[in-house]
Amino acid sequence: MNTGHVELARVQQERWESAYARRPQLHGAQPSAAVEWAAEVFGAAGIDDVLELGAGHGRDAFFLARQGFSVHATDFSEAALDQLRHEAQREGLDDRVTAALHDVRDPLPPADATVNAVFANVLLNMAFSPSELRSLVAEIHRVLCPGGLFVYAVWSTDDPCSRHWRQLDDGLSMHDGFVGRFFDESLVTELAEQWRLDDTAPYDEGQRRMWRVTMTKPGPES
Incomplete structure (x- = not known):
């Protein structure tokens, strides 16, 4: 972790690690609505391999794998990734799902222009400073x-839950010890600079009000 709120990041990492250790399958087994959309978009583009950031215990990675994609899943929780690896082996998906410990505040491991698709469900909502968030998208x-695709989903500022979170600095909020950032449309647009913004859609998932965003890295001819 090179920039931003280093101490906050450390505390949040420990909190997520503890949460995954206490509650295996913390987010349930059903895939997110965002990954169902992403699978359609990636498939229509002829993509068969995906980098998932903030994969947690793997519910979305497994959905993608069952649809025929190869998935490289990353997260900063070793407890979550242990669960992911165990489940991948149990389901016979370990030939399609690989996992690596990584904090996205650090540079992503792949070399330049080597990934066809990136997926992230609520990762961008986590406790990033504005500069960390911009660096991650960069x-x-x-x-x-x-021509590669980035599909992500985030909590919206229209989510009623946002009113119950305590406001912190830099647009962050806290609830029950967890820190995050709710997205409005202007932030979605700001982060789409240097991209082609293909689709921006508000939607509900359970009691959450969300944004779903699809972006393309322009090619040389764009």
Whole structure:
């Protein structure tokens, strides 16, 4: 972790690690609505390999794998990734799902322009400073091939839950010890600079009000 709120990041990492250790399958086994959309978008583009950031215990990675994609899943929780690896082996998906410990505040491991698709469900909502958030999106842009796709989903500022979170600095909020950032449309648009913004859609998932965003890294001809 090179920039931003280093101490906050450390505390949040420990909190997520503890949460995954206490509650295996913390987010349930059903895939997110965002990954169902992403699978359609990636499949229509002829993509068969996906980098998932903030994969947790793997519910979305497994959905993608069952649809025929190869998935490289990353998270900063070793407890979550242990669960992911165990489940992948149990389901016979370990030939399609690989996992690596990684904090996205650090540069992404892939080389420039070597990834076809990136997926992230609520990762961008986590406790990033504004500069860390911009750096993360720039890193995703760097590793994607020209024409590569980035699909992400985030909590919206229209989510009623946001009113019950305590406001912190830099647009962050806290609830029950967890820190995050709710997205409005202007932030979605700001992060789409240098991208082609293909689709922005508000939607509900359970009691959450969300944004779903699909972006393409432009090619040389764009």
